[in-house]
Amino acid sequence: MFASNTGDTHGDPTTVPPHPCAAWPDNGAGIRETIDRVGDKWSVLVIGILAAGPLRYSALRDQVPGISQRMLTLTVRHLERDGLLTRTVYPAVPPRVEYELTPLGERLRETFYAFVQWATDHNDEIEESRRRYDAR
Amino acid sequence: MFASNTGDTHGDPTTVPPHPCAAWPDNGAGIRETIDRVGDKWSVLVIGILAAGPLRYSALRDQVPGISQRMLTLTVRHLERDGLLTRTVYPAVPPRVEYELTPLGERLRETFYAFVQWATDHNDEIEESRRRYDAR
DNA sequence: CTGTATCCTTCACGATACTG
């Protein structure tokens, strides 16, 4: 879609190709913010797991291998703040809290899916590339 | 595929919908690794910029606002190792090095595009959600 | 059961200086 190409200028050693068009829709700042929002250690995992349906705190914790209570709480709070999931407290003893993806969160998950698919499809290719790179 | 179900115990007064489908293709480990690969501070930005065509070191540095030489070098080295871009040294004085996305890197960029699109489309919605969350 | 509150460690990153 982009890549209108700059490579034709290679004959001139000093030519720095001008950027023909924007790489991303916006200019980096918003993207960084968005990546940070879900680029932390656990957000994507939590979103992926919640895709299967709502879960309560303990179930969520059990399904995210290795997460600490601290990080689980922080993660879901952030996601709730951004409107990606809802946190519902059922007044009972003992307390019960359920987390569920919002439509917004579900749509985000769908965009991730392409990425995860890519990672799955090309995992071998990547590891092979690493091996070649390391062997020199 | 996973989420082999945990919610079976709340069958009584409050039915929790069973997971309709799998969360992610693989079990988290591979996903984590992949997210780490591009979830750092600069990789996605570099990939997005290189989508417009090959660039030499200095041009790349100029187009990634705020990146240090150290991080630029580290980032492109990692991406090269994973086979996402190529690094071509033209023997000349002064030296000239060009970085270019591989087809693999280009396909990764396409999956990012959906994500960036999502972020752009829903940025207002997210900020509104945050405002509501913070106001209580 | 669903969280907080601390403490502590690691490491990603930035700044700066230097080099082939």
Added chain:
DNA sequence: CAGTATCGTGAAGGATACAG
């Protein structure tokens, strides 16, 4: 021009204990 080398910092995250 295209990098290394080195040092310092802050923030992210883990471990553990405690609480409503």
